[in-house]
Amino acid sequence: MSIFNQKSKFKVKTEVRTVRQAVAPKPKPRPHPSAAPPSSTTSAKSRKNGLLSAPSSRASPKPPSPYPSPRPTEASSSSGARKRRTGSSRSPASPSFSDSEDEDDDWEDSLDARKRMKRAHEAQQPSDPNRVVRHPKLWTGAGVDEADVARLPMIHASRFASLEQKCQPVLGLAPDDARVKLQYPGARHPERYELVWGKDKIDAIKDITTVVNFVASTYLVDEEADFLVNQNTGICRKLERSKNTNDGVAFKAALREYNERVLSLQRQGTIGRNLDAMHGLPRDLVAFVLDQVYDRTVAPKVDLLAKYENGTDNVYGELLHPFISDFLERTKAKSDQVFVDLGSGVGNVVLQAALEIGCESWGCEMMENACGLAEAQQKEFSARCRLWGIAPGKVHLERGDFRKNEKILSALKRADVVLVNNQAFTSQLNDNLVNMFLDLKPGCKIVSLKTFVHDNKIAENDVATSILEVEHLTYPEEYVSWTSASGTYCISTRKG
Incomplete structure (x- = not known):
């Protein structure tokens, strides 16, 4: 007993x-x-x-x-x-994309929400001066080894949400145009996505826009993030508008612009400097x-x-x-x-x-x-x-x-x-x-x-x-x- x-x-x-x-x-x-x-x-x-x-x-x-x-x-x-x-981050029971452009009226509210989120992120970060946030293998543009790019043992989103799994293309894209790549702020390795919809599958559009928003709110100071959050020319706005208007061509163009800018920020050392200044994560x-x-x-x-x-x-x-x-x-x-x-x-x-x-x-x-x-x-x-x-x-x-x-x-x-x-x-x-x-x-x-x-x-x-x-x-x-x-x-x- x-x-x-x-x-x-x-x-x-x-x-x-x-x-x-x-x-x-x-x-x-x-x-x-x-x-x-x-x-x-x-x-x-x-x-x-x-x-x-x-x-x-x-x-x-x-x-x-x-x-x-x-x-x-x-x-x-x-x-x-x-x-x-x-x-x-996975698809709902059915896809829904609006053809309306009324979201323009709410863009200022979106910017305010982003500012609130940034303040919330700062409040969330633990006060630990000994915490090192920057990854020791952070890519800073010092050479591109394509073999190394292929070796990173990551699981791509396209493995679980793809045309091969009988998912359907979204944003008006033809099946051959559904493949895209997403750049992350820490490595040269992009993740493969397919802009498709399938019940209970990873929602590529939501996943991609979430990553972009985190880069804007966590990895960049306000001035550096302007190319993402500018209410007239920002990539976040372009992604949102193309989603709402079911314009896959525009969505892919905005994503390519984002990828190029993030790689440029990595080469310039901007990402590394900002991570060095952080002692916690939201x-x-x-x-x-x-x-x-x-x-x-x-x-x-x-x-x-x-x-x-x-x-x-x-x-x-x-x-x-x-x-x-x-x-x-x-x-x-x-x-x-x-x-x-x-x-x-x-x-x-x-x-x-x-x-x-x-x-x-x-x-x-x-x-x-x-x-x-x-x-x-x-x-x-x-x-x-x-x-x-x-x-x-x-x-x-x-x-x-x-x-x-x-x-x-x-x-x-x-x-x-x-x-x-x-x-x-x-x-x-x-x-x-x-x-x-x-x-x-x-x-x-x-x-x-x-x-x-x-x-x-x-x-x-x-x-x-x-x-x-x-x-x-x-x-x-x-x-x-x-x-x-x-x-x-x-x-x-x-x-x-």
Whole structure:
């Protein structure tokens, strides 16, 4: 029997705890569609109805859940992941393009929205002077090795949304004219897209315009971004107008102009200088990059995560993107620290901590299918960070039981923040974790869905009570994948 379930034989003074509620973020005004990329992750709707579904409207299995929640969940033993953004990067049920040019009247509003987004980005960026944002392999125009261009192991969007997959050309384009390339700010390697539509496929037009908007809002100062955001001649306006008027020729021309200008900025050193001046990344850019990774690796194989064993600890539950950002901020995680996720599933949280904070990030997972997808994500994550020119912290994904993995046990001794999504863990596994926490250094923060300290236990005989100081918190709605309701979690601090 677990020591958590034993009844106390001693009378002790009742512990008084302070319960604080995490304040939900205030809703932000919705910008004009042409103004800026979405600020939340791709396909929130798909995650609301199941524990893990594809990061858009892609259908995914919803097996029964052992989680005590009003919504079904899916399987595996992950400790959490991001919520996909509303305003999916994938195609809606049917394409819609307007022939109207009335958007001209709203262009000034779009510019204002872009300014608001830029200010929001600056406010989002963590205050960490030690954070290095610039990728060490940032391309600055010093030669073009076409062989190197071909070697970057990235997964192109055209692999999942193309004419070969029976998608239909959009913007009035003929099938032979649907292929385009998109330049990113960090590498010479363009991504291949096809301007097509297909149900539950990556939405090339939305993906492309989102990347362009991020370049304008994050990588360039106002004067440098004028060629993108100018209300009369800006490329963003050209892209939006050509989309609304169903003019594929104009859209492709604006995209070619963008590609050429970005390459020129790279050669001039503008991108590099601006990244050198940054010490953090906006959360919405982090979320978008991670969603690009997920859409190209996990989403096409999401059915693999539906296989799990009832009654075990191998249950897959996800903490969504805003939740992860919040606890990273609350625990004051920094780029020179160590983060460990015990039960990391497909690696979502490990990758987010590495990109958002820039810290050394570890994860351990024992389910074979989840491990395979995690490794695929790590490979694409490395390529995407190079495309964007941003340097993440070092990522280490381990296979096996985290109670026995020597590398994980060693990392725990150095850890500053530990995540344990123990929502469905057995009492025996929670007891094992408490014993593992004995090796944590004083001050280490442990984020968990359930507390390791219980009222019916005696301080003299209870390891958890003697080594952990617990803060009980409440998370808002839409913060976890197994329910849309709010709930409680804990941040425990290892006592000295």
